[in-house]
Amino acid sequence: MFNEQTVTENGMIDRLKGLSGVKWTYCHGENLPKQAQDIFVDEWLKDALCSLNPDIAKQPDYADEVIYKLRGVVLEARHTGLVKANENFHEWLMAEKTLPFGENGDHITINLIDFDNIDNNHFVVSQQVHYIAATEVYFDIVLYVNGIPLVVGEVKTATRPSVTWQDGAADFMGGKKHYWKNVEPFFVPNLLCFSSEGKTFAYGAINAQVKDWGPWHHTEQREEVLPGLASVLNSCEGLLNPQTLLQLLEAFALFSTVKTGKNTPPKRTKILPRYPQFEAAKQIVERVKKGYPRKGLIWHFQGSGKSLLMLYAARMLRTDNTLKNPTVLVVVDRKDLDTQINETFGGADVKNLIKVQSCKKLGQYIEQDSRGILITTVFKFRDLEIDDSNSKGLNDRDNIIVLVDEAHRTQEGSLGDKMRWALPNAFFFGLTGTPVSGLERNTFKLFGAEDDPGRYMNRYNYKQSIRDGATNPVKFEPRLAELRVDRAAIDEEFERLVRENNLDEEEKAALSKRAGKLAVMLKAPKRMAAISNDIAEHFISHVKPKGMKGMVVVYDRDACVQMYYLLAGKLGKDAVEVVMNVDQAPIKVTDGNKKDKVNKDWRKWKNELELHIEQADFERWQLIDGDAHKQKDLIEGYKDPSQPLQLLIVTAKLLTGFDAPICYCMYLDKPLRDHTLLQAMCRTNRLYEHNGQQKEMGLIIDYLGVFENLRTALAYNPDEIEGVVEGIEAFKELLPLQLQKCLDFFPGVDRSLEGLDGVLAAQECLPDNKKRDEFAAAFGVLAKLWTAINPDQFLTPFRVDYRWLAQIYESVRPVGQTGALVWAALGPETIKMIHEHTDINRIRDDIDELVMDENAIFTLTDKEQAQRARRLEVDLMGRLRGHDDPRFVALGERLEKLREEYEAGVIKAIDWLKGLLDVAKDSVKVERETGDHPVTEEDNVQALTKLFLETRPSSTPIVIQNVVEQIDKIVKATRFDGWQTSNSGPREIQRALVVTLVQFGLGKDKELFDKAYAYVEEHY
Template identity: 30%
Template sequence: MSVFLRGGGFLVRERGLEDFIVDELVKRGWRYIDSMSLGREGLDKPLIYSVLRRKIREFNPGVGEEDVSEAVSLLEGRGFGASGAREVLEYLKFGVPVKLGGSRVSARLKLIDYSDLGRNEFVVSRQVIHRGVREIRNDIVLYVNGIPLVSIEVKNPTEPGVSWRDAFLQIKRYEHSVPELYKYVQIGVAIGARAKYFPIIPWADPGKVPIYEWREEGLDSIGSVIEMLRPHRFLDILRFYTYFRMEEGRESKVIARYMQYRAANKIVDRVLKRLRGEDNIDRGLIWHWQGSGKTLTMIFAAMKLYWLLENPMIFFVVDRIELQNQLYYENLTKLDLGPEVKPKLIDSIDRLRQVLSYNDYRGEPGVFVVTVQKFQPSEFEELEKFLKAIAMSRPGTVMDRMDIILLVDEAHRTQYGVLAEQMMRLLRKANYFAFTGTPVPRRNPLKNTFAKFSPPGELYLDKYFILDSIRDKYTVKIAYQPGPFDYSLNKELLEEFLESEFDELPEEVRRRVERHVGKELDIRKFKVFLENPERIDRIAKYIAEHFRENVDGKFKAMVVASSRRACVLYKRALDKYLPPEYSEVVMTFQSNENDTLIEEYKSELTSRYHVMNPRDAVQKIIENFRTEDNPRILIVTDMLLTGFDAPILQTMYLDKPLKGHRLLQAIARVNRPYRGVKEYGLVIDFVGIFRELEKAFAMYEREDLKGAVFDVEEVLREFKETLQHLLQLIGPKPVVESDEELFRYVRIKAEELARNRSLEKEFTGKYRVLRRLYELISAKLSRDDIEQYKWFSNIYVFYVKNFVGSTPEEELAERYYKKTIEAISHSLQVLEKEAEFSPIKIDREFFEEFIQNKNIGLEDKASALIMGIHKFKLYAHNDPIYVSVADKIEDLMRKWRRRLKNSLELYEEAKRLWEKIYALKEEQTKLRFGRREYLVYRTLVDAGFKEKHALEVTNKLIEKLKDKISLHGWSKNPKLVRDVERITALTILREARIAGFTIDQARKLIDLLVKRLEKSDIEQ
């Protein structure tokens, strides 16, 4: 159901949508106050001091006025940067640290009452003006106890080319315009036809800010985000689901996705109900697909329980050292979890024993990371017996505590073994929650995650699987294609592996497998085949060719080899066909390698990276893969097949027998979205496992695997279906005799898009999908399919160039859509040559020739002039001439789109506007002004300055500013921006008074000048 529906029609105006949002927020507990009645002490003061002071007194009985003033002063005094914002968030969660009465006694004064939410004051206001570097007007602001915490911007959902992204970028500009406001604001909401939310990170570029869409059953995204902002839920998100985090060496901020919030709260609710005696369920299974962020879900649940319970013990349980280090070093230690919160790594069995024996066997409170392997029965049998012996006489030991929570990662692997049994016997009253992206299937009764962690009658506590994740665009689809048939395992070996009990053949258990399995699975035969140097060399040559043609320059790749020896062989082979720096091996090394080939490579690796321990080199390689150009291909066998997250990874070359959950885990490495240009992750199968797909996933229910993996032939079908949809929408390529005739049809179709918002939205959305698919399967397309694709590509390119301009995705087109660019290169040249239909040149001779051309009809002339002028707006919007005619261009485009005038009227108006643009260009040339000088001059003249006076003021102002604005990038330096504003204000206030301006008019002119100067710096 759409929340837009009201009285049988859609809300179409920006202000109407704004009204609706405010009304819905009021229904959910926010109190509306007009912006002029908020009680702020000035436009440069974001806080409502009277409310804030009153609430501090109310929440902190007994504090003096000096203490209240100190708390407000400390809050207000935080800086604009990351450290200041981090302190503000800490104060919002835990209170402001104040020395009471000036004494040495320190206490945290609460700003928000989280224990009794009704005592807080929730206010929504709209059209709120703030003044900083420049003046802004926020559409909607949400205040809690006088502190602005949410900024909402709304854009007209029916306006062509406008979306939630414009609202998002507006908030990003506002962060810079009024940093004093945005050091308090925690969440931004951008609304167009859809609604998105994101953490406020003023120092981060727009592309570095995580943007999410909330989802509630039965509601669209706007209704869902309104539900997210219910007062009690918003404070829950603020307190427990918003954190600072270090990412790539810089401070960032995380906020929960809706499925993370939902799952974590289910865990917390289950634990609290059990502790209150409301039920006795002590476990649950969280089934979230790889890439959905389940590590953060675990952390969100853990930290909420940590703060709600009194001295709990919380364990993150993993089954691999690699995952332990990822969880601890790459996640927990990089999150600012709160004052004095220090998660601890249990790095030995002795340390685990100390934690459990602490405080007379009551256990050490805190948050811990431990591997399940440390629960060795031989090490803990005595402790278990001792605890059982004293349980009757002295309850409250770790064996009987119910406030112990274990969050078990990837529970399908070892958690059904003897180690997990020991853990569960020792902590028999604890709460166990398993997290998995690929659960052990219900068909295997011996290894059933559901039976181990799900209470009777419940399969899962929360589920977010493959199709959910693809729908929400948190992951992309995975396609597979077979490698050359003669490289694959023969049918006999493949059947032998598929019918065995093993999901893979880890190197470290090979000897044990050979000794105990014997006839069931002859490992030696696999080894001889998969480690054959000649075979590996042939595959490496294939990989190199495929990588160069399809991956390099856009994405990165991973080779999954069958063993550590095979990894080294692949590295040697790939170095023959690609530059050596392109590929690196990521695997574990033994202190004394038995294999000479591996030992030699280890020595080479440590020498090349100037380290003693190969583990340090491996960590550097992983880091470089994510952040540097090289390496471009990782060669692995076991490491990184779980838990490794690198969105740039798009192609996996699979040469290792895997099945079941291990296969799902491995291929999921390529399913992360990347810059909006990755439609599929691709797996090329050299083993042949995907030829027997049903057997490889035989243990799963078919329903559970929907959307897990697609044959490339299915991708081809998707392309053809999308192509067919566009054929019905736009029509096929016409039969023409010349490029010029084709161009005319292209222009007509592009104009149809420009005049029809719903058609434009449907066409551009479908075409972008088609374009991403084309890059993947162009070699499999028929000639006719390619011709139709080129037809749609020409329409799309023409439309974007003439009616949209530069967008983030189109800026990436040349790099990521090389095959499309190649396919339509001739057409692009024709488009460029047909200058009469895009007169962007401000040239009198060209214009006169165009006007006199009798071969062009009146309607075509009108459209061509209008498109040319609009193109001037798109590509010369930073030109000082544009600022003088922007409104006229918009008005002309509106009349053309809505057909408000006939062709003759539009033609005459377009001619007059073109003459105006030309006259302004002539004026700039005559004055001998550069871009910035003319920008200032035209702004002053358009505001009402006499031309002579404007000339004097322009020269005076530019002379004063030249040292500040001459350096490109000055607008990103807060000090330089403040200097520019100060100098502009001092100069213009005096001159505007002479010109007869009021103070208010002068201030608006100052804001406009600074804004335009800043924009000219950003876009030069």
């Protein structure tokens, strides 16, 4: 007969008994030398206390006193809660407690476990362990170390397909057994719990949610791990061998304070590593102790816990006495990542933690040989100056270890060079989810050691992460339709501009990139309105019902503002917020309280944007961008399901390093490429559980088709991309077939029959466990498909049948079932995303913000400036002579004063030119008012060129003529009647002028721009 004890339980015990090296000895629960009410095996614990503590060995009665105090810690759980009691007991296990057992009452450290020589410990595996507290239980497997129960396992039958490891885990978390509540004292000393049904294996810390349990494999296992007893026994041996257990206890069991909501008190939790974190952290420490190679690349999928990995590695490095008090430098490349890392380390109460606040402080810490864990952004190396004559840098100590998060982004340039110069003998370990392997930027070259196969030290890929439940799969829904970006439409619009303005080939070439830029279509008001309508409708119907939240990623800051007002009008201002980089300018204070309403930064933005922007909104966004506490408060509100904030609108911020598990859906309306694409997508892949509801996967709503060339954009092996994204259309195709497969179990049953009679009729079609298990497996797949699609109108015709099947499933499923066929609903691993007429490479070229800087840049010398000003002055003097109007006289006097100041060397040529532009603007105004010099339509179109040609000296350089003609050409192509009073007109003219000034080396002279624009505004 096959049951849970004969197959799984005995199999696991046999494997542990047969381990090579340090073994587990076996003792059946009924033979343990303890009473049912006892937690410890006192006899074994007392022996260990005497053997590990010489002072106690001299006075064995002291051992009884220690055991008495340990029982006191257990009793504290009823008042402090299980996690806090477990943390207090952990301090005893880690020899952090002392008692006055030495000579003359001196305090001595109390050792419960020997971590240095594990042979000195007593390891026992037991089964069917009887324990009585609030209720009476029999634990399937208990692992004792020196008489202390460190591990408890629950085992279920291996022969019923509808039963999973989650059923065993449920015994700890809830249901009738609810071990962590009903027999809480037994788990005060606990290190970990595990569960298995003979096919799969998972472990978790006390009070862990389902999402926090995980499997135990090896990162070398790239392919699917086939479920079965062999896999379970391998996991059992890998995790539960004495060496691994004691390493987990000594270096990896963490207690961290986690904020669960904006207005809820922090929660203390216990954290255990997943196996990739365990492996990689150990490899870092081993490599540092070995001394070679002095670098390593850790390539772990986005969302699989690199922050915790660095925390584990840093703690282990700091506590290893052989490394002689090392310095660990944790380097990130963004402020939001800096905040996240600081919260991870700070929440875990890491000792000797230093948060570097400035470039100056960083240099001081390094030069002053600070020991501990320093957390900084790579940009704080900016002010360091490399001194090639100094080979020692700022600190040449060889026990400095640098852990670089997101290693691909900032390490190729001067910042990476400065860091390596400052720390010439340091170890450098790069951690990334998206390495770059291009010619110009190559993560493998920077961090990958030549000795490492594939040039990575540890690898944990997409398929492994999703397979293990460390991250959720991400599906995408292309919603292109009429919103699709079509190059033909852009080209047609460009040709219309050419025809209507009679542009020659040179003019056509000058405008081609501008007319072809993606932003022209992406930010068109009608398109933005249509996108916002779709987002609001989808969010209300698909995301909000799940109790989760979303992000909107748009083209640029202009689009952020447009989208904010559009969505705020539909969802309410409390539901949406913008997080973006804002040019920082201090807000002036006039009386200590009242802000000066003349905020230059705000006025600049208001002039640049095509729509209305409220000053209060701008100032709020400026504060959020510039104040880390404000941004943290905003993000905490977003993460809190009870808070009204539902959607974050971003363009660059929060696309990397932003960890908000509540984020389910990303509305993507920005072309992304390379590693940024995968990083942004993975904001939605975090595990999340709220009110018993699990997030099954993340969702990307793709308005641009940016996923269509995903493999090319990321330049990865196609095999590594498989399983990252799943298409919703594939789920819709599968669901009707799976629904019918379930209905086929009940031929001839009247599904309209309600109540008990209807249930009994259906159950007659499932006469035995075999048939019920087959139905449970089929319905498990259907349920996963349904969850992935729901809520969606597509499901409407299937709802009645689905509800009926769900009712029947509930009536036959095993009691305590909390999950079934975890992987059955993942769907196809490879989704080919090819949509007609869209190419990510083309989009990437079109949105290059540097395109306007690719033209040749001329430098206007002082001599050329003077010549340009002289030409303008001659023309103005000719126009002003002969007028008696006092306004003309005054303008003439201004001109004469300007010329005298220039000739006397009081002002430079560029200042002379600025003054002349002012006079020119005022001259046109006076001429219009007096009618002395009417401005014709020809003047409007070619006025500047005409003025130049009439007055230029023969020696004027050709570059001056180019400046003048270019202004006329661009203005002619962009101006239209009433442009001065329109929303977009001034902005277009300003941009045209900026392009011209930049092209000729004058782009940074703001005063010249202002005066030139004022003249253009008055004249045209």
